[in-house]
Ligand code: B12
Ligand code: SF4
C-alpha cells in the first residue's frame with residue numbers, strides 16, 4: 197500500500213510525456229534518464245545466484261541477500277510497469293591544493309564518497325516522481341537500495357553499457373555516476389539498450405591492483421579492495437600493501453578506463469577528498485561516526501575505520517617528523533602491556549610498524 201508521499205489523491209494533472217520527464221531529470225542535475233519496463237531483471241538474478249554459489253560475493257549481503265527480491269520491481273510496487281533510471285554525475289579529481297604543508301599523511305577516499313551524492317540523486321529522482329504522483333500514479337524512488345539492482349536497471353533502460361570493470365558506462369562520459377530509479381505504475385515506452393563499447397580494451401582487468409576482475413564484468417569481491425574495506429574482521433594480509441593509503445572505496449578500475457577519462461564534472465565545493473590519518477587514529481568513536489558515519493562501516497563499529505587507517509598508515513610515505521607521531525600512535529594501539537588491548541587493532545598496528553620500519 198502506497199503512502200501519501202508516493203501517490204497524490206488530489207485533482208489529477210495530465211500524465212507527462214517521457215521527454216518531459218527526461219527534461220525534468222536533466223534540469224534537476226541528472227546526466228541521463230532512461231525508461232524500461234518493470235519485468236524482473238532475470239539475467240541479473242542469474243548472475244547474483246551464480247556468483248553467490250561460486251563464493252564471488254565474498255559474504256556480501258546487499259542485493260545478494262535475496263536475489264529474487266532485488267531483481268523483481270513488483271516487490272517494490274505491486275503494479276509497477278515502468279522503471280525510470282537516472283545517472284547522477286560526480287567529480288572524480290580532487291582540487292589542485294590538497295591542504296597545508298602541516299597536514300598529516302592523507303587517507304584516500306573514492307570519489308563517489310567525497311560527498312553524499314545519493315542525496316542529490318534521490319532529490320533529482322523525486323523531481324521526476326512528483327508529476328507522476330500529481331497525475332494520480334504511484335512513484336517510488338530507489339537509489340542504492342538492496343531491493344533493486346541499479347546497474348542492471350540502468351543497462352536495460354539504455355543509460356549505458358555494462359563495462360568489463362562491471363560499472364555502467366555512459367557513452368562519451370564513462371562511469372563516474374551513481375544510479376537510481378523511479379518505480380511507477382505509469383506506462384512508458386522502453387528506451388533502446390546501448391551495445392558494448394569496451395571493444396578489445398581490457399585496461400581495467402590489467403589495472404586492478406589485486407586482480408579482482410576475474411573475467412569480463414565479473415568482480416571477485418574477496419579480492420576487491422572496495423569490499424575488503426567494508427568486511428568485518430582482519431584486513432587480509434595479502435592485500436594490505438595493495439591497499440595503499442585508501443580508506444574507503446577504490447577507483448583504479450575507473451581511473452584507467454579510457455572512456456572515463458573525459459573532463460571531470462566540476463567539484464561542487466563541499467567534497468571531502470581525503471582525511472588526515474593521524475586525526476582518524478586519535479579521534480573518539482563519536483568523532484569518527486560524525487566524520488564518516490555516512491559510509492558503510494561493518495556494524496557501524498568505528499574500530500573498522502581505525503583498522504583501515506592503520507593499514508593505510510603502514511603504506512604512507514612519512515617525513516621524519518611524521519614518523520615520530522606515527523610511532524607514538526602505533527604504540528598506543530600496540531602497547532607493551534597487552535592486558536587491555538584490542539587484538540585486531542594491535543595486530544594491524546604491528547603490521548604498520550613493520551611496514552614503516554619503525555620496529
Ligand atoms: C554490492 C555492490 C558493490 C560490491 C560488489 C560490486 C560488484 N561489481 O560485484 C563492492 C563493495 C565491491 C562495490 C564496489 C563498487 N561500487 Co558498488 N554496489 C553494489 C550494490 C549494492 C549491488 C551490486 C550488485 O547487485 N551486483 C550484482 C551483479 C548482478 O551486478 P554487477 O556486478 O553490478 O553486474 C553488472 C555488470 O557486471 C554486468 N555484467 C554482468 N555479467 C557480465 C558479463 C560481461 C561479459 C560484461 C561485460 C558485463 C557483465 O551486468 C551486471 C548487471 O546485470 C550496488 C547498488 C545496487 N543496489 O545495485 C552498488 C553499485 C553497483 N556500486 C557502485 C559504485 C559507484 C561502486 C564503486 C565504483 C565504488 C568505489 N569507488 O569503490 C566500486 C566499483 C567496483 C566494481 N568494479 O564493481 C554504483 C555503480 C555505478 C556505475 N556507474 O556502475 C552502484 C550502482 C551504486 C549506485 N546506486 O550508484 N559495489
Ligand atoms: S574497485 Fe579496485 S580492487 Fe575492486 S575491482 Fe576495481 S580496481 Fe579492483
Ligand code: SF4
Pocket residue numbers: 359360361362393394395396397398399400401449452453454455
Ligand atoms: S577499461 Fe576498457 S574494458 Fe574496462 S570498462 Fe573501461 S573501456 Fe571497458
